[in-house]
Amino acid sequence: MNDISQAAIVRVGVDLSKKYFQVHAITQLGEVTLAKAFSRDRFFTWCSELPSGCMVAMESCGGAHHVARRLRDMGLDARLIAGSFVTPYRMAGKSGKNDANDAAAICEAAGRPQMRFVPTKTCEQQGQLAVHRLREGYKEERTACLNRIRGLLAEFGLVFPQSPEALRGAIHEVLEDASNELPSVARLALDRANSHYTELDKEIAWCDERIRAHVKSDERAKKAAQLLGIGPLTASALVSTVGDFAQFHSARQFGAWLGLAPSQNSTGGKAKLGGITKRGDTYLRTLLIQGAKSAVMSAGKRSDRISKWLLQLRERIGWQKTVVALANKNARILWSVLTRGTTFDPEHVPTYPGAVAVA
Structure with missing residues (x-):
């Protein structure tokens, strides 16, 4: 590609993979100037010759944040x-999925005025999230190991209660x-397990x-950990994943x-709401729900406004809906606290525009 055509590029769609990056570049008029696969090193060399501020879009996947950081260091968008x-x-639909079509679809999607983009995470954010990912992996492996031991013992007539402690x-x-009747080889194997x-x-x-240390050193995580149903684990994960809460x-x-918002199937002016959408980060939503369960269970031991609200809500709509309501409420309170620089107050009484103060 010559310098004139490369200078005319305004948007690039990139389909990432381990070794090769498929590129789809267009001009201001939507003309395709390049549709080609580059090796990783050759891709960054090619990007260094793009005009400053050129948009380079890619799917949010493994390694994408690293690529985005490198491109931003080059002055690209x-x-x-x-x-x-x-x-x-993707014009070819599900039956036409390949790297070239994916790159073209990414380029097209990035040009939509209402498109929502994923903020690029910093190295520090991804470093903290690495601890969370490893912890989740260790948890799954620990559960599998315990179940494996339990199953092998059952083969010899040794059955125990389901709790790990037992x-x-x-x-x-x-x-x-x-x-x-455990043979010696089984004893050795189970001892190693x-x-x-x-x-x-x-x-x-x-x-x-490490997670507790992160919460102690991060002021935003400290504020998040003050909410009912949000502990150090959830606070650290929220701050590390979201980064700048003002993006919302x-x-x-x-x-x-x-x-955590209800799904909709509305038409003809009739609103029909269903269960929560379960979109977004599954890990964050799970932590918020688990923390909310703990707060709802212990609400009777506290006398603040939120705890009283939880008790009334549980009597009215049931246990599960109350847990989801608190998780959603905590998410909203957290956004307000971290974007407005305030602190959490369980006795806070919200004020609304145009409300008349009662003497």
């Missing part, structure tokens, strides 16, 4: 788009008991320590981004 927003713009408290006695379980416990404890125009938009 790097944008990330959720994959679900790109699919409708099995862990009895495993050593079982392995030392010569009266059961139990040691692996212990090591996983230590890894999770280390992750928890309102608390309602933030709650909807987390998937």
